[in-house]
Amino acid sequence: MNRPTALWVSPVSSLAGVARHVLDVAQVGIPGWRMVVSCPSGPLADRLREMDVEVVDLPVETGTAVRSLRATIQQLGPDIVHSHLAKADFLATMASVGTGVKLVSTEHTIPTDRFMYHPNRASAVTMETAHRLRLTRFSRVIAVSAATEREMRRQWHTKVPITVILNGVDRPATLPSREPGLRLLSLARLSKEKNISATIRAFEHITREHPEATLTVAGTGSEEASLKTLTRRLGLDDKVSFPGFVRPGEAMTNHDVIVQPSKSDNCSYTLLDALAQGMGVAASPVGGNPEILPPRCIAEADDVEALAEVAIRQGLHLGNRPALTDAIPTVAGMTEGISEVYREVVG
DSSP: OOOOEEEEEOOOOSSSTHHHHHHHHHHHOOTTOEEEEEEOSSHHHHHHHHTTOEEEEOOTTSTTHHHHHHHHHHHHOOSEEEEESHHHHHHHHHHTTTTOOEEEEEEOOOOSSTTTTOSSHHHHHHHHHHHHHHHTTOSEEEESSHHHHHHIIIIIOOOSOEEEOOOOOOOOSSOOOOOOOOEEEEESOOSGGGTHHHHHHHHHHHHHHOTTOEEEEEOOOTTHHHHHHHHHHTTOTTTEEEEESOOHHHHHHTOSEEEEOOSOOSSOHHHHHHHHTTOEEEEOOOTTHHHHSOGGGBOOTTOHHHHHHHHHHHHHOGGGOOOOOTTSOOHHHHHHHHHHHHHHHHO
16 A cells, blocks of 8 residues: 655755755654655755755755746645745645645744844834745645744644644663763854853853863854954953864764754754753743753853853752653654654645
8 A cells, every 4th residue: 555645845955954854754754644755955865865855956045946846746636735944835735726635744943032123113013924834825834843832823823723742852762971061062054043142151160160171062154253363352262163064963962062042943853962961951941941951951051150050060060950851752763753743744
């Protein structure tokens, strides 16, 4: 018996961000479903093909994206089109007109601050209206945290059914051996919403009592120059490094505490991986962070003294470090949740 088909639509070609979710699901599979991915050419498509996943090219940066996706839908005849990120959602709504295919979306990120990505109120309201209208075409939305669902209801006033499925992470067979330490790690895009300047300012407080502490600011982004300037101004050049891209697993092995005072997180894979690896965590209470972290790991995003105190306790006291709870699914548990949503949608 042929399995029903779910066509996943991703507008990104890199291995960052939503690609982790796509790859994890592709690796495990969606129980009872054939998964096909439509995405632009690039590292994500290459990795999926290495995993023997069916991939259809999506020329997302050209004027033919809607026509191309529509042709894929007509040729493939999927039971569900499952889009990820707003750009893919809009493409899916336009490309599927008249096809009768059921639409599902996963909302991966929506900031609590509705103006974060907009220059003014009018721009924010216009985009919120666009989101509300496009969601009327969807049979179901998956939110990666309860906070994500709340913000969708609050900002977009959507009445579409929403199912919360946290991002899944597998538990290692044995936790890595850990020692107390203050080798701090920031593992995020160097952008304003990630608030890495607060990490650097908190680190300056830490070095006053713990001169042995170090901070690695991994990643690249638009804030790199200003963050390096801040580091020099605070006299931290000899303690803070900016290595650019790093291998996340290796970086976590070689550090003690993840510091992430972000102003926009929904269900951070970085934090989930840190929990799985037995690291300490100091993070903001934004988005879904309180759903996956205990209060002892949380400080307000711009309270650098409190953030420093949390990081110190997390680094030096192993018993304070967080662990994965049963509320956080494995990857297989996450894909089972997705499969259940599909079954409900197709009837």
